Amino acid sequence: MGPASNEPQRIAGLPVPDPCLSFWQQTTRSHPILHSNQDAPVPAEAEFVIIGSGLSGALTTFELVAAGVPPSDIVIFEAREAASGATSRNAGHVRPDAFRGFQMYEQLHGREQALKVIANEKLVFEKVGEFVREHGVPCDFNPTTTFDVCMTPEFADFNAQSLARYRAAGGDVSHVRFYAGDAAREATRVAGAVAAYEWPAGSVHPARLAQWLLARSLDRGVRLFTHCPATGLAESQTAAAAAGGKRWEVATPRGTTAAAAVVHCTNAFAPHLVPALARFVTPNRAQAHAFVPPPALSATGRLRSTMSLRHSLKHFYSVAQRAADGIVILGAPIANPRASPEAQAARLVPDDSFVSAEVRDDTLAHFAACFPACDPARLRLGEGLLHAWAGIVAMTPDSVPLVGPVPGRDGQWICAGFNGHGMARIFTCAPGVAKLILGGTWEDTGLPECFQMTEERLERAKAGS
Ligand SMILES: Cc1cc2nc3c(=O)[nH]c(=O)nc-3n(C[C@H](O)[C@H](O)[C@H](O)COP(=O)(O)OP(=O)(O)OC[C@H]3O[C@@H](n4cnc5c(N)ncnc54)[C@H](O)[C@@H]3O)c2cc1C
The missing domain is CATH 3.30.9.10 (D-Amino Acid Oxidase, subunit A, domain 2)
Incomplete structure (x- = not known):
């Protein structure tokens, strides 16, 4: 017997719709946001579409709102239940690399960048602690x-x-x-x-951390559409878009949203909507x-x-x-x-x-x-x-994430590719991408330059492979 017709279908390149549950998910089954707007049609327009509701998407959204973006301008599309990707499935470690990766980063990115990569991880651990204490986030941070x-x-x-x-x-x-x-x-x-x-x-209950971030943004008016994969992305051809600046149409099974800014927080699944990453992530x-x-x-x-x-x-x-x-x-x-x-x-x-x-x-x-x-x-x-x-x-071939504007796609941004190590990176990368979206410079992010998604970086990886 085949699957019932109303069962979500698997789409190649997207997260499977029937994942197992982690310990972190098992212990947060009553969280009210898990299935937010799961049947609702998506809006026709939004200023910002964040794709992915893991720690990257949740924190980028939180930072945009904290910087003054009206929450009603932001929608989040999540393929499955809220924060059900790597964030709610990891080993709970917030563990900066203190020196071990230095040799490898030095070979790949040069000495100065390698020093910055390691220093950034130490900073992330401090930032997670500060954030959890400042906001009283109940996420078992230890x-x-x-x-x-x-x-x-x-x-x-x-x-x-x-x-x-x-x-x-x-x-x-x-x-x-x-x-x-x-x-x-x-x-x-x-x-x-x-x-x-x-x-x-340290260690943390990662699902509780992401759920707290999402819930705080939702309380303020951000809209999260769960079980709603972004399946396609194209430049808007409407006259309104031409008059009001470039817009991207984000297609989902529940409608299409035209957005001025699209942020890819889709980690391992980024290549589905950013084909240039096909052999990179x-x-x-x-x-x-x-x-x-x-x-x-x-x-x-x-x-x-x-x-x-x-x-x-x-x-x-x-x-x-x-x-x-x-x-x-x-x-x-x-x-x-x-x-x-x-x-x-x-x-x-x-x-x-x-x-x-x-x-x-x-x-x-x-x-x-x-x-x-x-x-x-x-x-x-x-x-x-x-x-x-x-x-x-x-995983990325050069072991560092992708942060910032997507080259050649004005209005698209990325915060992904965390090499199984996002808990020690996202707390500087997501605030960094939020700053860039709002007009900041790379220097404002404080991030290692090697995290930028550049054409040259993708080419170098291709040549290397
Ligand atoms: C078993 C395991 C153990 C780990 N242990 C650690 C650890 O101890 N310490 C550490 O630092 N890191 C660890 N990691 C890695 C860490 O979990 C990730 O680096 C981090 O969670 C990435 O967060 P993210 O938000 O970028 O991605 P994710 O949490 O994967 O979020 C991406 C979201 O995007 C959604 N999505 C994807 N494509 C689409 C689409 N087209 N439309 C809509 N939604 C989409 C996904 O469903 C997902 O919810 C581990 C990972 C795993 C799997």
């Missing part, structure tokens, strides 16, 4: 420290080299602490740790897991710092134990270099409706190897895996 736990001598060497290069280039490492051997195992409690680095970072599946800890990791035994358990640059697991309820969130890329050919192939399938049993089992086994009290044989009924879910991250 500022603490994080460990980069080196699980192999090779990765310990790599990290040592990264830190040395970053420091030699003038990077600030005054907030980074180093532990070797026994000291690393004692500080992190990770059996098998070879070395560890510690610096300030690549969707990759990632997976996260919620785990109920045994007594050794409960109460005062809770892990107070988050961590990344690292075997190599591409083989790692993240761990963040929530202060609010003790649930441990375990993150993993869908295919580490040891994964089976099937798992490797599934990595590029842009579908978050299912989880990989292989990744789940590997993540749990690895966690138990690091924390033997979490061995399944020792767990009681009710402890252990609570839930597993998948999400889609947006």
